[in-house]
Amino acid sequence: MKKTLEQLKQKALGEIQRINDSEGLKNLETEYLGRKGKITKVLREIKDISEEMKPVIGKLANEIKIELTDAIKTADSKFSGKSSTDKGFFDPTLPGIRSAEGHLHPITQMLERIWDVFRSMNFDIVDGPEIENDYYNFQALNIPQDHPARDMQDTFYLKKEKNKSVGKYGELLLRTHTSSASQVRTMEKNKPPLRVIATGKCYRRDEDVSHTPMFHQFDGVAVDSDITFSDLKGTLHHAMREILEKDIKVRFRISYFPFVEPGAEFDVTCTICNGKGCPTCKNTGWLEMGGCGMIHPNVLKAAKYDPKKHQGFAFGFGIERPLMIKHKIADIRTLFENDARFLKQF
Ligand code: PHE
Numbered sequence: 600m601k602k603t604l605e606q607l608k609q610k611a612l613g614e615i616q617r618i619n620d621s622e623g624l625k626n627l628e629t630e631y632l633g634r635k636g637k638i639t640k641v642l643r644e645i646k647d648i649s650e651e652m653k654p655v656i657g658k659l660a661n662e663i664k665i666e667l668t669d670a671i672k673t674a675d676s677k678f679s680g681k682s683s684t685d686k687g688f689f690d691p692t693l694p695g696i697r698s699a700e701g702h703l704h705p706i707t708q709m710l711e712r713i714w715d716v717f718r719s720m721n722f723d724i725v726d727g728p729e730i731e732n733d734y735y736n737f738q739a740l741n742i743p744q745d746h747p748a749r750d751m752q753d754t755f756y757l758k759k760e761k762n763k764s765v766g767k768y769g770e771l772l773l774r775t776h777t778s779s780a781s782q783v784r785t786m787e788k789n790k791p792p793l794r795v796i797a798t799g800k801c802y803r804r805d806e807d808v809s810h811t812p813m814f815h816q817f818d819g820v821a822v823d824s825d826i827t828f829s830d831l832k833g834t835l836h837h838a839m840r841e842i843l844e845k846d847i848k849v850r851f852r853i854s855y856f857p858f859v860e861p862g863a864e865f866d867v868t869c870t871i872c873n874g875k876g877c878p879t880c881k882n883t884g885w886l887e888m889g890g891c892g893m894i895h896p897n898v899l900k901a902a903k904y905d906p907k908k909h910q911g912f913a914f915g916f917g918i919e920r921p922l923m924i925k926h927k928i929a930d931i932r933t934l935f936e937n938d939a940r941f942l943k944q945f
Contacts, residue, residue: 600641600648600656607637608663615670621678624671632664705945706815706934709842709922710798713817716841720834722794722819727780729800730757733769736776739783739901740858744769748857752776753804755812773802777818778858778915782894785820786902791909792823798918808930815918822894822904822911828861831891831912839867839888842921848874850885859892859913870924879924886924889916 611631618624631637642660645653703711714724727735733744742748752775759770774780780797796819806812821830836849847867854864865888869880876882891914896906919931926945928934933941 600644600652601659603641604638604656604659604663607631607641608667611667612670615667615674618674619678621675624675624678628668628671631667638663638667702945704942705922705926706918708945709918709925710815710817712842713796713798713918716838717796717819719841720794720838722796722821725780725785725795725797726799727774727777727784727797729774729802730771731774731779732771733765734767735779735784736772736774738769739898740778741895741897741901742857746857748855754802755804775803776801776915777816778913781818781820781915782858782898782913783902786822786899786904791904791911792821793911794821795819808932809920809923811919811931811935813935814931816889816915817918818913818915820894820911820913822899822909824909826893826911828893828912831893831914834912835865835891835914839921843867843870843925845870851891854890854892856890856892858895858898859890860895862890862892865889865891865914865916871927886920888920889914891915 611627614627615624618627629636632639638660645656645660648656718724736754737746737749738744754775755773757771757773759765777797777799780799781795785795785797786793796817798817799815800813801816802813803810804812819834821834832849832851839849840847847870849868850866851863852866854862856862866885867888868874869877869884869886871877871879872884874884876884880886891912894911894913899906899909899911919934922928922934923931
């Protein structure tokens with residue numbers, strides 16, 4: 600048995616000399632010292648030998664194990680560039696190892712741009728909860744229970760607590776738009792005149808190349824005693840030119856949103872083809888950005904404003920859309936896959 604162990608040791612030491620990478624050393628360690636290793640196997644037979652030989656063999660086996668482990672360690676340190684004798688030596692002339700430098704996610708960069716543009720027009724930035732209740736997401740925005748407009752914004756609901764009635768504010772859900780934050784929530788707490796934008800994550804049950812279940816929006820509101828549709832037009836035209844950093848044209852198409860009257864869809868010239876028509880704009884020369892309009896009197900009333908004295912405009916746009924146009928990103932989902940090779944480009 601003594602002989603077998605000695606032979607195994609010599610064989611292992613010889614192999615260690617010949618191996619030239621860490622991986623090979625690891626395999627060798629398992630081959631000899633692992634649970635099913637060659638040396639371990641021999642040691643299992645120790646129970647069959649005479650009582651007086653047991654301690655002798657046991658000691659030898661331990662020494663061999665230590666010797667092999669040390670030899671493996673020394674060999675391995677060559678591969679990682681460190682030798683066991685140079686611990687503590689620091690060569691200041693060697694070039695340093697640069698740590699990977701990150702930067703803000705393109706969505707955050709876009710958010711900051713939007714904040715800057717609206718701040719320069721005297722808008723305040725407000726926030727609201729992502730877990731919203733039915734009242735602020737729908738009812739206060741003139742969308743009662745069972746209103747067909749709810750179909751456009753199907754969302755995710757939170758589990759109801761057993762035996763608990765939901766009360767005036769209704770069920771909890773993931774907000775479908777930031778209008779819940781910019782409109783009644785903020786208006787309730789502030790008297791007019793008011794100019795705010797709310798930005799953040801929203802959720803809907805949609806998924807394809809241009810929709811993800813989680814996306815971002817910015818939503819704005821201005822209320823005063825003499826606000827007209829031209830103020831809305833001027834504000835949005837200026838803001839979009841600044842955000843996209845291009846001299847674009849804008850157009851308004853009549854549309855329906857329960858919380859505005861009149862309501863409109865807001866388009867900008869397609870920045871990919873400069874209005875000539877291309878697959879991105881479906882050959883129309885225009886890109887749809889979002890909705891807008893004059894705040895509905897019922898929404899003003901929900902915020903305890905007097906529609907006879909005050910009126911205002913509201914608008915709500917996605918953030919991914921202008922970002923995709925600006926950087927010519929084809930698939931929205933790539934923004935949220937966290938692949939550094941993609942994100943590094945921005
Ligand atoms: N909240 C609407 C949406 O998400 C957009 C909108 C906001 C329309 C404000 C009009 C006024 O589709």
